[in-house]
Amino acid sequence: MTGLTFRKREEPAERLDLSPLTPSRLAGMAERDIAALAVGTSRMGLRVGDVFDVVMGDAATVRFEGGSHRFDRIGEAMETGEITVEGDAGVRLGRMLAGGRVGVSGSVGAHAGSAMTGGVIAIAGDAGERLGGPLAGEMMGMKGGTITVGGNVGARAGDRMRRGVIFVNGTADEDLASRMIAGTIVVGGRAAATPGRLMKRGTLFLCGGAERFAPTFVDNGPADLLILKIMASEFTRGEVGEVPFDGRPMRRLGGDTAVLGLGEVFLPL
Template sequence: MTGLTFRKREEPAERLDLSTLTPSRLAGMAEREIVALPVGTSRMGLRVGDVFDVIMGDAATICFEGGSHRFDRIGEAMEAGEIVVEGDAGVRLGRMLAGGQISVSGSVGAHAGSAMSGGVIRISGDAGERLGGPLAGEMMGLKGGTITVGGDAGARAGDRMRRGVIFVKGAAGEDLASRMIAGTIVVGGMAAATPGRLMKRGTLFLCGGAERFAPTFVDNGPADLLILKIMADAFAKGEVGEVPFHGAPMRRLGGDTAVLGLGEVFLPL
């Protein structure tokens, strides 16, 4: 049996809250119940049937045929199953994701993977600001799981990150890993100004270098460590895939000494 499909009719006139369209919430629901679910965020009162043609199938796999930057909160608090977005997605993709996987063929808005604790998010295009970061007032961002981005990431990706892995194949915006608590971030391209600002612990692999660092980072010189090869091999065999470092010696920086100072940054020699 094929998955449950939502086929976009046309671009919606307002932002949509699609947080109710997850496998566990739709399991066992009839088509008439699904098309009646509210998704609008204004007084227009849009429902699923106003925006999508619904093709019934196994709700363990949900497909959005035709994405939009107005499709917000896809996969929010999902615990299991799979969501596939053919196109772009809006803000808060996979927020509070606990399990399962979300794949997006296009780009996504801000706060993708915010407060995520498990599962996998794969974004083929670009990610907006604060990838894996917390909302205002929250103390922790990414708490587990894996996020991969095929393009670039916006400012402050990994803000307050606690654990898990973020891999950005392209470039990263300013203040990557700001206030990072722990976890691992790999960036294939250039990292903009001051990555790792106020990071306490954690590991950054900036394979394309960085624009500049805060003066509170300490240059530890070349590091020829076996763990670099072990990590590269582990990534290649797991959800992250091949990474742009292969266990060769790298330059190591320690910091941020303005706070706890137990973080580490690896750069090409």
Template structure:
């Protein structure tokens, strides 16, 4: 058996909703049935067969040969199996996923990994705003799983994050980890804005430094903690891959004391 392959014929002229194309929803369908699924977002009908050449017979492994910034909701609700996208992806990829693996070789739009509770999301390029964050009106963002970004992330990454791990190799946009409830966010580049504002618990490891910090964080001074060494080793050995710190001593700040105040930010000495 070979995985299902979706080969893009041309760039779409409207945004495309690909939420239906996950292993659990495609199991038992024929190629013809898959090709007839509607994926358009305007009054003009677009089906899978209009945009893709479909081949293969194993829905547990999906492959998109050719991505697009207009391909929204890839892997939304993914609960098992694997999806691989060659190229860019649009908004809400991997949203509410609970298992499986989703890989994008290019960049992704906003709300990637939004409210995900499990699984592995890997974006080799940049990620948009609200990485792992909630949609408007939702009370919590990411609650489990792992996100790895090979480039930079946009504003408000890990907003309302409750659990899980996010590793960003590059810089963070403004106000990362705002309203964070728990979980771990690690970034190799500089964090813009005021990271950690209104965070209750959780851990930010920012070896690239920060633009500025809220005055409601308390400087605890240099910290040579065994947990930093263990985190560097264990996270690097897991699905998140290499991390931009090695467990050496860092400066620790506690907060945000404007709320519960049990979070922590680690910065270079």
């Protein structure tokens, strides 16, 4: 049986809150009830049936045929199942994700994976600012799971990250891993200014180097560590896949000594 499909008719006139359209919430619902779900964020009062043609199927797999930068909160608080977006998505993709998988063939807005605790988010294109980071007033960002980005990421990706893995194939904007508490971030391209600012613990692999660091990082010299080979092997077998630091000589920086200072950054020699 094929999955439950939402076919976009045309670009919506307002931003949409698509958080109700997750596998567990849609399970057992009739087509007319799904079409009546409210997704608008203005006085227009848009409902699912106003924006999408609904093609019934197994709700364990949800598919959006046609994306939009106005499709916000896709996969929010999802616990199980799979969501696939053909095209772009808006802000807060997979926020508070606890399990399952969210895949996007295009690019996404800010705060993707914010406060997620498990599961997988796979973004083929670019991601906006604060990937895996907290919303204003929150104390922790990403707390588990895996995020992969095929393109570039915006500013402060991994802000206050507590646990989990972020892999970025492209470049990272400024202040990557700001205030990082723990976890692992791998960036294949170059990182803009001051990655790891105020990080307490955690590990960064900046395989394309970095523009500059805060002066409170300490250069520990070359690092030919067995654990790097083990980590590369584990990534290859998992969701991340092959990583750029596999077998490459690396240089280690420690920091940020302005705070706890137990974090580590690995750079190409």
